[in-house]
Amino acid sequence: MYHRMWKFAFIWSLVFITLMCLSPLTFEAQAQEGSVSAPGGSIQAPGSAPAQGSPGLPSNLQNIQNILQNVAPAQEAPAAQPGQISAPQEETPAEAPTYAPVEVGEQMTPEAFSALSDAQLDQLFLNTPASQVMRMLPRFGTEFFRQAPSTYAPVMAVPVGPDYVVGPGDEIRISIWGMIEDQWSVTVDRDGNLSLPGAGVIGAAGMTFSQLQQAIKKEYSRYYTNFDLNVTMGRLRTILVYVVGNARRPGAYTVSSLATLVNALLASGGPSQTGSMRNIQVRRNGKVVTNFDMYDMLLKGDTLNDIRLMPGDVIFIGEVGQLVGIVGNVKRPGLYELKERVRLGDLIDMAGGLTGQSFKGRVQIMRVEDRRYLTLVEGDLDTLGKDFMQRFAVQDGDIVRLFPVARSTSTVRITGPVATPGEYAIEPGITKLSEVINRAGGLSYMASNQAEITRVTVTQLGPVTQHLLINLEKAMRGDPKNDIPLEMNDYIFVRAVPEWDLYATVTISGEVKYPGVYTIKKGETLSDLIERAGGYTDRAFLPGAIFTRESVRESQRRSIDEMVQRLERELYTASAAGTASSLTSEDAKLVEMETQQKRRMLDVLRQTRATGRVVIRLEDPPTLLKKTPYDLLLEEGDHLHIPREAQTINVAGNVLNPSSFIFEPYSTYNNYIEKAGGYGRNADRSRVYLLKADGSAVRVGHLKKPPYIERGDTIIVPEKIQVVSDLRRTSDIVDIVYKTAISAAVVIDALDD
Known part of the structure; x- marks a missing residue:
């Protein structure tokens, strides 16, 4: 007995192994033939030519058939390696809005720093090292140099003052009239001489413009009398200066002879991160001719030391001095350079003073000591007094923080009409x-x-x-x-007021006397809408009426999404199991190819639009519709379309010539299939069904006595689905895709008419 049981088990094991080996071979043979079975038409396999749309079918049915033909995996899609399975993607739920954390890194702009909330400032100061906070604070004055240098370049055509020093390359324009009349433009040569037409050569370099005017007049007076003279400057020369030290872009710069120290600083980008804005020197012939403080110009508008540059001047930007930060409720928060001993009150004034929302009840000064933050002062400005503000001196590395006033308002909220x-x-x-x-x-x-x-x-x-x-x-x-x-x-x-709703609108179109958008009141029904639209026309085709509802459309969309997610999970699970049970790498590749095919089928289903159609049955006259289940209560967004009387019957699916044919009374579906050339090679005759004009579907392939075809019906001939692996959901997926797509196509085609 045990011997027979073992023999029986051994035989079934051999049968199972044989089936597992033959399944991928069957699938591969089908792929090589160029088609994979699916209802509605052959699906092209990699390497085969795509099928064209069948002639005679409505455009929407042709589009559906073309979509199904392109479901197969593309030829260029790389095959996954054995054992590699791609999991389905899941939607990430939206997160609740929160304050974005402050990125610790480069220096922030003044605008970006001023936009930080109190919570972000707390996070910055409590969780960030002192050195990084100091680097992030916007340094006062750097914004001045962010503009393009050309914006601040000196204008060449402006009149020069009498103290302008003439040099080689300057153009002199001379106009003379009276006893002699003429105009000349002459240039000071590299030796500093100026050749005067009709008067000789004079030395011009080193003279001021006022002195040059007198010298030219004096020279012409030696040869002419009774004349007037006008001397102006033409094109000005350029000079070469050097910007060195801690500049952002150190180097030699060619600037206008009218350029000042600030013009050269703008051209070089200003001081670097390690450069000082309060210790800038101009060196000429080995001597310091001026010490310039940018804060004088930025805070006071003082340009007294912004001297005009001479050829060969060297602008030296020294090392940055002590830096103190001030943040919070001041008008110009940032990093300030100290030139001398600065008191707390002076620092606040340097930062523009307190804002209108500044809280005097709290000031915090943090000082780096022993390489850690230490709160040195925590108090209110009123209690500390003005004397403290003028006595307490800040030092290098301090960060002063002013806080906003606390919100203490009594409010109520009112809602409703x-x-x-x-x-x-x-x-x-x-x-x-x-x-x-x-x-x-x-x-x-x-x-x-x-x-x-x-x-x-x-x-x-x-x-x-x-x-x-x-x-x-x-x-x-x-x-x-x-x-x-x-x-x-x-x-x-x-x-x-109870049950308040201004009005709702519905649409009725097609073969009614007065189509359009109608407002409805509570309790109005479908028959009421048809009566208000004047009733049907003589060409109305009531069995083909299409009634769509937005709430139904949304419900269908959710159902499709849930179905796609469920099928995708099952597909992933079955694919993982199939790959794990593959004996060779070729088996795994075949499983992956089939998985990709089904994933593309799911993509088609995911793109299918829900129609929101509800199957109804209308009566003529509309009064006969009252008190029947089809006399629906109307809702916002409802749409009733009554098409013209249909004259054709559509045949789609696995027939030789899918097309549309003239309706003939008392004909069965077999008669129209014969007109379409008969069944295809892979047609599933037992699963033929009718898509009725009212939207309902009736399976007729298994009936011994088939019913007569009615106007507007569509005959669907599916293909046989051969499942050659453990992924048994293939037929379900294809069937769902095809039926949903065909239904959507019929609705859209009717509405387009």
Whole structure:
């Protein structure tokens, strides 16, 4: 007995192994033939030519057939390596909005730093090392040099002053009239000489413009009398200066002879991160001719030391001095360079002073000591007094923080049918309900005479919530029992009249006398809408009426999404199991190819649009529709389309010539299939079904006595689905895709007509 059981088990094991080996071979043979079975037409395998749309079918049915033909994996899609399975992607739920964390890194702009919230400032100072905070603070004055240098370049055509020093390359324009009349433009040569037409050569270099004018007039006076003379400057020369030290872009610069120290600094990008803005020297012939402080110009507008440059001048930017940061509620938060001993009050003035929202009750000064933050002063400015502000000196590395005023406002919120719902400030125990309603613009016309006030009272045992019912009509007249004083955080809900809804709209189109968009009232039905539209025309095809509803469309969309997600999970699980059970790498490749095919089928299903169609049955006249299940209550967005009487029958699927044919009474589906050339080689005759004009589907392939075909019907001939692996959901997926797509195509085609 045991011997027979072992023999029986051994035989079945051999059968199972044989089937596992033959399955991928069968799939591979099908792929090499160029088609994979699916309803609605052959699906091209990699390397085969794509099938063209069948002639005679409506455009929407051709599009569906073409989509199904392109479901197969593309030729260029790389085959996954054995054992590699791609999991389905899942939607990531939206996260609640939060403050973005401050990125610790490069220096921030003044605008970006001023936009930081108090929570972000807390996070920055509590979680970031002192050295990094100092690097992130915007340094005062750097914004001045962020502009393009050409914006600040000196204009060449401006008139020069009498103290302008003439040099080689300057153009001199001479106009003379009287005894002699002429005009000349001459240039000072590299030796510093100026050749005067008709007067000789004079030395011009080193003269001021005023001196040159006198010298030219004097020279012409030696040869001419009774004349007037005008001397102006033409094109000015350029000079070469050097910007060295801690500059952003050190080097030699060619600038206009009118250029000043600030012009050269702008051309070089200003001081670098290690450069000083308060210790800038101009060296000429080995001597320091000026010490320039950018803060004088930026804070006071003082350009006294912004001297005009000479050829060969060297601009030296020294090392940055002591740096102190000030943040929070000041007008110009940032990093300031100290040139001398600076007191706390002077630093606040340097930063533009306190803002209008600055809280004098707290100031915090953090000082780096022993390589860690140490709160040196924590107090309020009023208590410390002005003497402390003028005595306490800040030092290198200090960070001063000013805080905003604490929000302490008493507000209530009002919602419902008022002109401007929102929060309103009150004086607790004094401001009355009618005052807040008036501030909110008064009651709207749809407001009822009732309101509800929710009030939370704080007790030692916890909060106590009350709901107070108010008669608004009496409250607006000043009745003390209803026009009650409000407390902080009261929530006022003004009720609208019961079942308030302004109006809803529905659309009726097609073969009715007055198609269009109609407003409806509560309780109106489909028959009422048809009667308001004037009834049907003589060409109305009632069995083909299409009724769509937005709520049904949304429900169908959710169902499709859930079905796709479920099938995708099952596909992933089956694919992993198939790959794990593969004996060779070729088996794994075949499993992956099949998985990719089914994933593309799922993509087609995912792209399928829900129609929202509801199958209905209309009657003529519309009064016969009343009190029947099909006389639906209308909703917002409903759409009823009544097409013209259909003259054709559509045949789609695995037939030799999918097309449309003239309707013939008392004909069965077999008659129309014969007109389409008969069944295809892989047609599944037992699963033929009719897609009726009203949207319902009827399976007829298994009936011995098939029903007659009616106007507008579509005959669907599916293909046989050969499942050659453990992924048994292939037929279900293809069937769902095809039926959903065909249904959508029929609806869209009818609405387009």
